[in-house]
Amino acid sequence: MNLQNAKILITGGSAGLGKSMAEVLIQAGAKVAITGRDLDKLKYVAEDLGATPVKCDMTDYARFPQAVAETAEKLGGLEVLINNAGIGEFATIDEVTAEQFQSIFSVNVFGLALLTQEVVKHFKAQNYGHILNIASTASLKGFSHGTVYSASKFALRGMTQCWQAELRRSNIRVIQINPSEVPTAFNNPEREERSLEPQKLSPMEISHTVKAVLEMDNRGFIPEVTVWATNPWREV
Numbered sequence: 001m002n003l004q005n006a007k008i009l010i011t012g013g014s015a016g017l018g019k020s021m022a023e024v025l026i027q028a029g030a031k032v033a034i035t036g037r038d039l040d041k042l043k044y045v046a047e048d049l050g051a052t053p054v055k056c057d058m059t060d061y062a063r064f065p066q067a068v069a070e071t072a073e074k075l076g077g078l079e080v081l082i083n084n085a086g087i088g089e090f091a092t093i094d095e096v097t098a099e100q101f102q103s104i105f106s107v108n109v110f111g112l113a114l115l116t117q118e119v120v121k122h123f124k125a126q127n128y129g130h131i132l133n134i135a136s137t138a139s140l141k142g143f144s145h146g147t148v149y150s151a152s153k154f155a156l157r158g159m160t161q162c163w164q165a166e167l168r169r170s171n172i173r174v175i176q177i178n179p180s181e182v183p184t185a186f187n188n189p190e191r192e193e194r195s196l197e198p199q200k201l202s203p204m205e206i207s208h209t210v211k212a213v214l215e216m217d218n219r220g221f222i223p224e225v226t227v228w229a230t231n232p233w234r235e236v
Contacts, residue, residue, distance in 0.1 A: 001216075006029075006030040008025055009034075009078060009080065009082065010022050011058065011082065011084050012084045012086065013033075017182060017203050017206050018085070019203070020204060022034050026051060033053070035055070036056070039053070058115070059106050065118050072122060079130060080132070080214065081115075085112070089103060089104050090149060092147070104151075108149075109155045109156065119131070120167065127171055130175070133174070135156050135160070137226060137228070139157040139176070160174055160176040175213050177210065179206045180201060181200055182205075182206060199231060199233070199234040
């Protein structure tokens, strides 16, 4: 697709990967709306980036129709949804709780799917659209303490494949991107950005991947792409 004036909605866009994606896509000429829970922070980041703020908590399912309609109105349409918002809980199997499952799945699975459902109504009406699901290498292989988080990302990978099967005839591309570890504000209780580490990925690698898969001509799409740090164990 041509990113010039493309209308893009990024969930969880006020920090981390979402903020970086918004910056890269705006620089490419796109019109970008970002969502977040903290309205003051969201407005500040949106103003700094030149994005449109849309307040939306990923557990406030009842607000999703209004948030999508508001986004389409402010951008003059909607062509791309980037499902970036997500949270993490990490515990071993003998420590994990039902509350942890409920907390993570309410955002990473239920919220993501129900927001996508609202956007798909819009995409089907116009007979095209693009959905990017930002997952994780945790969607490909489990890891110690990853029962809850990895389960949510395995669920996302399954949903992505279902949506690919369902939506291609409506000219809707569904793409999953699996980053390995990126130091960001993700899962930071203070919600502040973590310092980048020279040997690990930065948000920019993922943002450029997003840009590249979107820019492929609409006649084709990349169903899934995984981005690894070349040598995260290297001593600096």
